[in-house]
Amino acid sequence: MSSTRTTPGATPAGGPGTAAAPAPGGPAATPAVEVRGVVRRFGAVTALDGIDLVIERGELVSLIGPSGCGKSTLLRVVADLVEPTEGEVRVGGKSAHRARLDQDYGIAFQAAGLLEWRTVAGNVELPLQLHGVGRAARRERARELLDLVGLADFARHRPSQLSGGMQQRVAIARALAERPSLLLMDEPFGALDEMTRERLQAELLAVRAATGCTVVFVTHSVPEAVFLSDRVVVMSARPGRVAAVVPVRLGTAERDDAVRATPAFAASVVQVRAALRATEAPR
Amino acid sequence: MRRARGSGALLLAPVVVALAFLAAWEALVRVGRVAPFVLPSPTAVLASLREVGAQVLAAAGATGLNALVGLVAGTALALLAASLAARVRVLREALVPLAAAAAAIPIVALAPVFATMYGATSELPRRLVVTLVVFVPVFVNALRGLLTVDPVHAELMRSYAASGWATTRWVRLPGALPFVFTGLRLAASAAVISAVVAEYFGGLQTGLGSRITSAAANSAYPRAWAYVVAACALGLLFYAAALALERAATPWRRAGTG
Ligand SMILES: Nc1ncnc2c1ncn2[C@@H]1O[C@H](COP(=O)(O)OP(=O)(O)O)[C@@H](O)[C@H]1O
Ligand SMILES: [Mg+2]
Numbered sequence: 001m002s003s004t005r006t007t008p009g010a011t012p013a014g015g016p017g018t019a020a021a022p023a024p025g026g027p028a029a030t031p032a033v034e035v036r037g038v039v040r041r042f043g044a045v046t047a048l049d050g051i052d053l054v055i056e057r058g059e060l061v062s063l064i065g066p067s068g069c070g071k072s073t074l075l076r077v078v079a080d081l082v083e084p085t086e087g088e089v090r091v092g093g094k095s096a097h098r099a100r101l102d103q104d105y106g107i108a109f110q111a112a113g114l115l116e117w118r119t120v121a122g123n124v125e126l127p128l129q130l131h132g133v134g135r136a137a138r139r140e141r142a143r144e145l146l147d148l149v150g151l152a153d154f155a156r157h158r159p160s161q162l163s164g165g166m167q168q169r170v171a172i173a174r175a176l177a178e179r180p181s182l183l184l185m186d187e188p189f190g191a192l193d194e195m196t197r198e199r200l201q202a203e204l205l206a207v208r209a210a211t212g213c214t215v216v217f218v219t220h221s222v223p224e225a226v227f228l229s230d231r232v233v234v235m236s237a238r239p240g241r242v243a244a245v246v247p248v249r250l251g252t253a254e255r256d257d258a259v260r261a262t263p264a265f266a267a268s269v270v271q272v273r274a275a276l277r278a279t280e281a282p283r
Numbered sequence: 284m285r286r287a288r289g290s291g292a293l294l295l296a297p298v299v300v301a302l303a304f305l306a307a308w309e310a311l312v313r314v315g316r317v318a319p320f321v322l323p324s325p326t327a328v329l330a331s332l333r334e335v336g337a338q339v340l341a342a343a344g345a346t347g348l349n350a351l352v353g354l355v356a357g358t359a360l361a362l363l364a365a366s367l368a369a370r371v372r373v374l375r376e377a378l379v380p381l382a383a384a385a386a387a388i389p390i391v392a393l394a395p396v397f398a399t400m401y402g403a404t405s406e407l408p409r410r411l412v413v414t415l416v417v418f419v420p421v422f423v424n425a426l427r428g429l430l431t432v433d434p435v436h437a438e439l440m441r442s443y444a445a446s447g448w449a450t451t452r453w454v455r456l457p458g459a460l461p462f463v464f465t466g467l468r469l470a471a472s473a474a475v476i477s478a479v480v481a482e483y484f485g486g487l488q489t490g491l492g493s494r495i496t497s498a499a500a501n502s503a504y505p506r507a508w509a510y511v512v513a514a515c516a517l518g519l520l521f522y523a524a525a526l527a528l529e530r531a532a533t534p535w536r537r538a539g540t541g
Binding site for chain 2: 079081101113115116118127129
């Protein structure tokens, strides 16, 4: 808690509109996320054991693996919500801590986590309000984002009046509020039905195309990981390690539902499944 | 419109039951199964209520004011204590068991003590009793509300690098409101009950409780019952006011899915 008090709102909200552009002044090749030798222990449990992972700017990378393999912990380490026991994490060339204070990432969880006492628009505005953005600018940005996620007509509704899928869309809009260059998502569609889930997957790709942001996406659905990702990181449990990295080549340009029926899609699914199964093999 | 009809239908059942109950009561007394001096009939109570209406109203006003002052004071103290306890662990560890103990002893039992301490010319002892009675449910519920933060909200605020104060202002306090009002609703009825009962132990003869005891002592049972009816009405009024306040302060809880 103490660290949160150091520099509240140190950066102007909205931040530099860096979407996919390289860091100003920095080398163009600075990766979006660098995880080097990260170990995280919770008492006797080693949740993460020597994780090395580099994610390039604009990439969409999924983390997949059996439950308890440390996917959420890895995401939280990147978000500076959990400290690594050992190792180093850099986000856009900065320390993870600095990146959090600078609001360089947006985050969404499996539970939408909307504040039920605020309207839909009020929820999207929350991070902006916390960082001192004026009322008019906040309104405008919320309207823009609700448009982007197809909820323009629900701005004045209460979260409790929305379906699960709509709430999750609001959470995504909220995560995008400060134009982050990095979007961290922990099983954001995990609680949704299949139809809604596939629709939101397509929407996420559209959002990503519109903003150019890097996405780290935790899931335990193989087709979801394949449909969304440029690379799928397969993790193994006890201790949590990167077991395999499967590149997905479906063409990054336009991925629509038709992709799910292609042989390339099926092949990637088989490949990820095989890598997952290998993590379960008795050692 | 729909809400009005909804609450109308909601009211119908209890009203029918109450009317049936009153009719049965009246019949029992009329056919002589219960002696009127043991239990006066509802019409007798009504007649007496009409007869001493002005005094009933004045007594209800006196008791109501005691209950209100105690309710406001007790709630204010409880909210203050709960905010401190939510922030300071040592305080929490000291206050929570005390509140639990206070909940276990009948605080009205303190009424005679206060009455003796402050003499027979003051409303203060009654107000003190009400304050103490109100304190417990409001404190316990408010503290629980302040300590209950959705873990997702907590992580979110941390990801925003929000200060402790900002988290309190935007997450902790609004999230605690429904809990506070649960406590207040419990406290509102308890405030009236304790204000009435506190008058049973002597002191000023202004309120409903003192009138009930003196009417009963004079075997004026219909009159005693008239004051009892007023006490019930006062309790309902307080409860309804708390409910209305709750609805006004937490509008999102009515938004529902419907
Ligand atoms: N805050 C915590 N305290 C103690 N153990 C934890 C905590 N967070 C995670 N763990 C443990 O670390 C391991 C990895 O958890 P997690 O990252 O949530 O896995 P996943 O998201 O892949 O299901 C699990 O064994 C879990 O019990
Ligand atoms: Mg998880």
